[in-house]
Amino acid sequence: MAGPPALERYATALRxxxxxxxxxxxxxxxxxxxxLAWGADVLVVDLSSSRGAYFVNRFQQRAGHRVPVIAVSAEPSRYQEExxxxxxxxxxxxxxxxxxxxxxxFFARLRRRPETER
Incomplete structure (x- = not known):
């Protein structure tokens, strides 16, 4: 996940x-x-960390459905991993x-729309 100062800034803005x-x-x-019973509408994940991709893959498996992912990265060189x-x-x-x-x-609204509206 993002470092503490950035993480707090993102969380404050989103709250x-x-x-x-x-x-x-x-x-x-x-x-x-x-x-939380795997009930997220959107995941915001720092894929710069070595375990970011593992977290996303494991979450998707356990949730049993795809959840929109917004990747945050300070290392564009890791774009392939993203x-x-x-x-x-x-x-x-x-x-x-x-x-x-x-x-x-945007992704939270999209996720909440009924399938017939997509």
Whole structure:
């Protein structure tokens, strides 16, 4: 996940419009997701970390369905790893929080629409 200052900044911006649950690494994220019954509408994941792709793949398996992924990365050189998890959006750090809120809102609305409207 993003480093503490960036993580806090992203969480603060997102909390203005969404329920946000924060985990500082992939293993904590999986434990939190299990507590929440795998009910996320959107995942915002720092794929710069060595376990980011593992977290996304494991989450998708356990949830039993695809959840939109917004990848946040400070290392464009890891773009191939990011593509391996097929994110719906990639934001390069430093991320503008307005852009992050807009992306999360878009994918959350899309996810909540009935299948017949897609």
């Amino acid at each position: 203005r419009r969404f329920r946000v649950f924060v985990a500082r690494d992939g293993m904590r994220g999986l434990a939190l997701a299990e507590q 593509l391996a998890v097929r994110p719906q959006a990639v934001l390069v750090q430093p991320v503008d929080t307005d852009d992050l809120v807009r992306e999360v809102g």
